[in-house]
Amino acid sequence: MTGHDTAEVVIVGGGLEGCAAAWALAERGTTDVVIVERSTVGSGGTGKSSGVVRCHYGVASLAAMATRALEVFENARDVLGEDVGFHQTGYVVGVGEQNAGALAASMADQRAVGVRTEDIDASEVAKLWPSADLEPFAAFAWEERGGYGDAYQTAQAFAGAARRAGVRLRQGTTVTDLITRSGAVTGVRLADGSEIHTGTVVLTAGPWSVPLLAKHGITLPITVHREQIVLIDPGEALGPVPVFSDLVSLQYVRPESGGEILFGNSDLAELEPADPDRYSNQATPSFLDLAVEKVGTRFPGLEDAAIASTYAGCYDVTPDFNPAISETDIEGLIVAAGFSGHGFKIAPSVGRLVADLVLDGTSSDPDIPASDFRLSRFAEGDLLRSPHPYVGAGEMR
Structure with a gap:
């Protein structure tokens, strides 16, 4: 292709967050938008998400984002026009x-922003997960509206809704640079040498956002972490079990629609740095040992459980394990990256915050202040952290 295109807004990255941003802009009437994706929609980190849906966050603005997003998942057919695989x-x-004290304080903060969460007794948890050893736990919280979904399917649904509203999608198209003039963005340059001229660029390319910003003197502090996942055949029909986040042995498990259990490690005290373009897509033998040990210890009732398969994805992790959804020092350039594993469950709210920043320069939701997610907080040393951190699992909350 030669020549130059124009758009009111260019979104770089056709993953879940980029497609959600396009949908949210269209929802507000801005449809002269083009999503530029180097491969296909959801082909990066989106397709590897473990898909847990929860509103349990110690950071109140994240809890608010999650509970607002939940309404979209619950009503996806009406809002997006199709099912998104939410269970x-x-x-x-x-x-x-x-x-236990941090749990109670965190739940109070969550309720204050609209999260429906409640205390639940160990005897009730035992009914939900009869194969679990609950002896080490002192307290539990329960979200009846939580569950899991399919991030890839959700990205496709956002993209479809945006396109029906008039947003353009260019797949197989790589952005190689941002074009700026006098401190403002004026477009993007593509691998074939052509350009798309625009006054607003939204950068939602996960870890691939980092080099694009670095060329223009903007530091986005992201560590790419390889996150390993193990699928387990429980050896028996489990019935309708909920997602279980175990902050004693630092693991989470959730059912798969086919009857398997998905296991993830919640201990992120030590990251496993990776190249997002070249990393092993299988769990290591040592991680398999860890999965067997953790699942076997917590669920001794699953006597015939066996490993079914494994895979791995990448988290784009910031110093406080929370995203940057922010204007930058370049006028008209907005970044939404560094989701650190939280991106799926808050995606609809991320899209709406991006749309607010593009159209209004600030957040429209008082429970989700734009300042919480400003990129400059990293340089300022003013990190976004829970006031009620969990000992041993602070990164996850």
Whole structure:
């Protein structure tokens, strides 16, 4: 292709967040938008998401984002025009004695921004997960509306809704640089040498956002972390079990629609740096050992459980394990990256915050202040952290 295109807004990256941003802009009447994706929609980190849906966050603005997003998942057919694979199984989180106070305080903050979460007794959890050993837990929280979904399917649904509204999607198209003049963005340059001229660029390219910003003197502090996932055949029909976040042994499990259990490790104290373009898509033998040990310890009732398969994806992790959804020092350039594993469950709200920043320069939701997610907080040393951190699992909350 030669020549130059124009658009009111260019979104770089056709993953879940970029497609959600396009949908949210269209929802507000801005449809002269083009999504530029180097491969296909959802082909990056989106397709590897474990898809847990929860509103349990110690950071109130994140809890608010999650509960607003939940309304979109629950009403996807009406809002997006198609199913997004959301299974409302419920979500339970359990903590040991040292974290019981933090759990109660966090739940109070969550309720203040509209999260429906409640205390639940161990006897009730035992009915939900009869194969679990609950002895080490001191307290539990229960979200009846939680569950899991399909991030790839959700990205496709956002893209479809945006396109029906008039947004353009260019797949197989790589952005190689941002074009600026006098401190403002004026477009993007593509691999074939052509340009798209625009006054607003939204950068939602995950870890691939980093080099595009670095060329223009903007530091986005992201570590790419390889996140390993193990699928387990429980050896028996489990029935309708909820997502279980175990903050004693630092693991989470959720059912798969085919009857398997998905296992993830919640201990992110040590990251496993990776190249997002070249990383092993299989769990390591040591991680398999860890999965067997953790699942076997917590679910001793699953006597015939066996490993079914494994895969790996990448998190784009910031210093505080929370995203930058922010204007930058370049006028008209907005970044939404560094989701650190939280991106799926808050995606509809991310899209709406991006649309607010593009159209209004600030957030429209008082429970989700734009300042919480400003990129400059990293340089300022003013990190976004929970006031009620869980000992041993602070990164996850």
